[in-house]
Amino acid sequence: MMYQAFHFHRHRDGLKQACNARILALLILCAAAGLMATPARAAAENGSGVDWFSMAMQLFGGLAVFLFGMEQMAEALRKVAGNRMKDILGKLTSNRFMGVLTGAFVTAVIQSSSITTVMLVGFVTAGLMSLSQAVGVIFGANIGTTVTAQIVAFKVTHYALLLVAVGFSLLFVSKSERIKTYGVLIMGLGLIFFGMGIMSAAMKPLRSFEPFLDLMRDVSAPAVGILIAAVFTGLVQSSSATTGVVIAMASQGLITLEAGIALIMGANIGTCVTAGLASIGKPREAVRVAVAHVTFNVAGVAIMVWFIPYLADFVRSISPSSPELSGIDRLAAETPRQIANAHTVFNVLFSLAFLPLAGFVARFCEWVVTDKPVVEPTAIQPKYLDKELLSTPPLAVDRARREIGRLGEHVEGMLEAALPAVVEGDEEDLKALASLDTDVDILHGYIIKYLGRISARELTDEESAQVMQLVQVANHLEQIGDIVETNIVRIGRQRIAEEVVISDATKTVMEDYHKEVANALRAAMTAVREESLESALAVKDMKKNMARLAETTTRHELTRLTADAPNRLQTFNREMEIIESLSRIYRLCRKIARTEWREAPAAETLEAAE
Numbered sequence: 001m002m003y004q005a006f007h008f009h010r011h012r013d014g015l016k017q018a019c020n021a022r023i024l025a026l027l028i029l030c031a032a033a034g035l036m037a038t039p040a041r042a043a044a045e046n047g048s049g050v051d052w053f054s055m056a057m058q059l060f061g062g063l064a065v066f067l068f069g070m071e072q073m074a075e076a077l078r079k080v081a082g083n084r085m086k087d088i089l090g091k092l093t094s095n096r097f098m099g100v101l102t103g104a105f106v107t108a109v110i111q112s113s114s115i116t117t118v119m120l121v122g123f124v125t126a127g128l129m130s131l132s133q134a135v136g137v138i139f140g141a142n143i144g145t146t147v148t149a150q151i152v153a154f155k156v157t158h159y160a161l162l163l164v165a166v167g168f169s170l171l172f173v174s175k176s177e178r179i180k181t182y183g184v185l186i187m188g189l190g191l192i193f194f195g196m197g198i199m200s201a202a203m204k205p206l207r208s209f210e211p212f213l214d215l216m217r218d219v220s221a222p223a224v225g226i227l228i229a230a231v232f233t234g235l236v237q238s239s240s241a242t243t244g245v246v247i248a249m250a251s252q253g254l255i256t257l258e259a260g261i262a263l264i265m266g267a268n269i270g271t272c273v274t275a276g277l278a279s280i281g282k283p284r285e286a287v288r289v290a291v292a293h294v295t296f297n298v299a300g301v302a303i304m305v306w307f308i309p310y311l312a313d314f315v316r317s318i319s320p321s322s323p324e325l326s327g328i329d330r331l332a333a334e335t336p337r338q339i340a341n342a343h344t345v346f347n348v349l350f351s352l353a354f355l356p357l358a359g360f361v362a363r364f365c366e367w368v369v370t371d372k373p374v375v376e377p378t379a380i381q382p383k384y385l386d387k388e389l390l391s392t393p394p395l396a397v398d399r400a401r402r403e404i405g406r407l408g409e410h411v412e413g414m415l416e417a418a419l420p421a422v423v424e425g426d427e428e429d430l431k432a433l434a435s436l437d438t439d440v441d442i443l444h445g446y447i448i449k450y451l452g453r454i455s456a457r458e459l460t461d462e463e464s465a466q467v468m469q470l471v472q473v474a475n476h477l478e479q480i481g482d483i484v485e486t487n488i489v490r491i492g493r494q495r496i497a498e499e500v501v502i503s504d505a506t507k508t509v510m511e512d513y514h515k516e517v518a519n520a521l522r523a524a525m526t527a528v529r530e531e532s533l534e535s536a537l538a539v540k541d542m543k544k545n546m547a548r549l550a551e552t553t554t555r556h557e558l559t560r561l562t563a564d565a566p567n568r569l570q571t572f573n574r575e576m577e578i579i580e581s582l583s584r585i586y587r588l589c590r591k592i593a594r595t596e597w598r599e600a601p602a603a604e605t606l607e608a609a610e
Contacts, residue, residue: 055202062198066244069191070148075458076185099133100351103140108147116141120289131285132362135292139351139358142268142297146344148240149264151189152196152247153340160197163190177461199248222305225262226269233270242267243343250335253328257312260339265301265346272297288365295361300350315342380439382406382446387453393463396454400447400470401528404477407443408525411477414440414484415521415585419514422492422578423502430492437485444478469595473528476588480521483588487581491574498570506575509556513549513579516542517586524592539593546586553579 107116120134167187171180233242246263249255255263272294304311315338322333354361384402389395414436421429448471455467495502502510520539527535 055205058198058202062195062200062202062248063241063244064195065191065198066152066195067238067241069188069193069195070240071188072184072191073188076181076188097136097355099136100140100143100355103137104143105140106137107141107144116144130362131288131292131365132359134289135296135358135361135365136355138289138293138296139354142300142347143344143351145239145271146340146347149243149247149340149343152192152244153336154193160190160193163187164194166190181460196244196248196251199245200251204252222258222262222265222308225259226266226301226305229263229266230270231266233267234273239267239271242270247336247339250339251332253330253332253335255335256331257315257335257338257342258308260335261308261311261342261346262305264339264343265305268297268347269301284369287369288362291365291368292361295364296350296354300346300354304346304350311342311346312338315345380442382443382450385446385450387450390453390457393454393457393459396450396457397463397466397470400451400454400467401531403443403447403450404470404474405525405529407440407447407474407477408521408528410436410440410443411480412518412521412525414481415514415518418484418488419510419578422488422495423507423510425492427493427496430489430496433492434485434489437481440478440481444474444481447474472595473592476592480585480588483581483585487584488578491577491581495574498574500571500574502571502575506556509553510575510578510582513553513582516546516549517582517589520546520586520589521592524589527593528595536593539590542586543590546583550579550583 103116116137120137164187167183167185167190170183171187172183174180174183229242229246232245233239236242242263246255246260246267250260272290276290276294316334319334319338319341322330325333382403383406384399386396386399389399414433417433417436421433425433451467451471451474455464459467494500520542523535523538523542526532527539
């Protein structure tokens with residue numbers, strides 16, 4: 001276990017170094033991109049034509065900087081709000097409005113409606129949420145995606161490198177992990193604006209390039225704009241990339257508001273590709289969630305495409321205007337914010353309109369995706385471990401915790417069956433008991449592998465500690481399974497071979513001891529699943545009662561040792577071995593409960609109690 005802890009922390013330090021190197025490389029790229037943008041701007045101002053190579057280099061380089069900034073900012077937001085986000089998801093109720101708010105908040109934090117959809121797949125598959133509830137969260141996820149457009153529409157590109165410098169300073173000077181996280185967030189925001197500036201500058205020469213302007217007039221036809229944006233978003237699998245390019249074009253006055261709305265609508269459809277790909281090979285519940293996502297987005301666009309002029313007029317009335325400007329300059333000044341506002345209005349409007357129909361949408365998805373005959377797998381499979389959530393460690397840790405709870409249920413079943421089998425079961429009973437450990441070993445292997453993959457991410461100290469605690473819990477549960485499968489089954493076979501018969505009075509004493517151990521395991525697993533301090537302390541408080549039961553059992557065994565009965569010595573040895581095995585299991589239950597208490601004073605209390 002110490003080796004695992006060292007390995008996890010060493011790997012995490014390596015990831016930090018790699019991340020720092022990546023950030024330094026990106027800053028060099030930013031400086032180079034800024035230098036390359038200068039001659040292109042000069043060429044445009046001198047009227048020397050369009051340098052397509054320089055333009056493409058700046059456009060795609062700026063897009064890369066923009067997306068990297070989005071990734072950095074989203075990662076920092078996940079760290080700042082990750083546990084809060086997990087708690088909100090865990091407290092979802094049947095209230096559809098709460099589902100919409102939750103979907104909007106979570107998607108705004110993780111900057112990915114696809115990850116939100118993947119989380120919903122897991123909740124629906126596990127039976128923690130109905131499809132109707134999930135549909136409400138999908139509506140909210142579409143609102144959350146509009147945050148990207150609102151961020152990039154701010155015209156602060158002149159201060160982008162200042163934000164990068166401030167964030168960089170906080171990241172590399174501060175020793176506080178929290179301050180460093182805020183540094184990454186600020187620097188990511190700066191990179192978003194800087195990438196936007198590079199893309200905008202790259203497209204400035206197109207203002208006077210007639211063939212391109214003619215093409216943009218074609219894009220003003222809604223069907224063309226929607227198709228282009230849907231295809232582009234589907235290829236890059238990022239609606240944020242499409243949003244960045246659209247607003248960069250708008251900032252140069254290259255597209256009208258109506259064309260921008262059509263392109264944003266196309267991005268809404270294109271983002272469904274990611275959710276669809278994520279559902280491939282998943283249970284039918286997963287496919288239904290993806291179908292709900294596609295249904296909502298396509299239906300919303302199909303209806304609203306006829307009202308684009310009206311939406312544009314409404315957005316112009318609520319957005320800032322620049323009447324002192326005219327022509328392309330006015331278009332460049334007003335359109336970016338108008339597109340962002342149109343994106344938000346469109347998604348909020350249709351989320352609220354479709355919300356009363358969430359139940360109907362769910363039934364439609366169930367009709368489209370019917371249930372298949374259930375085919376039981378030959379070996380047990382994990383239920384909660386979703387690789388798609390590895391990019392969001394707080395949520396991945398929560399999924400691992402749920403799977404450990406499932407592992408605990410299997411171990412509880414083994415412990416429940418252990419005493420009857422060892423005391424009076426035959427060879428077949430013991431063989432069946434031993435076979436239960438196979439599922440425990442398989443689940444344990446999946447959990448440890450998943451936790452290892454989480455540890456390969458860049459984690460906060462708290463997240464790293466949680467991963468280590470869950471590794472310990474999984475290992476302790478696997479050890480309990482081994483005690484039952486190896487020690488208790490061996491004792492039962494020796495009882496049969498030696499023709500030992502355990503008296504009814506001794507069975508009663510053992511049952512009392514076994515019942516208390518089983519209660520300790522249940523309370524310990526409640527502490528793990530629910531992160532419950534009360535349940536953890538309940539396991540600690542059992543120590544006095546366990547000591548009393550142990551004394552009663554020992555006194556009874558010593559009395560039985562002097563009784564006039566056949567195989568008395570062999571019977572005494574087997575009975576004491578059973579009690580010792582149960583005692584070892586209880587000690588492991590205490591260790592499981594102790595891993596769930598993180599505050600130093602309480603941790604010291606539990607340690608002292610050992």
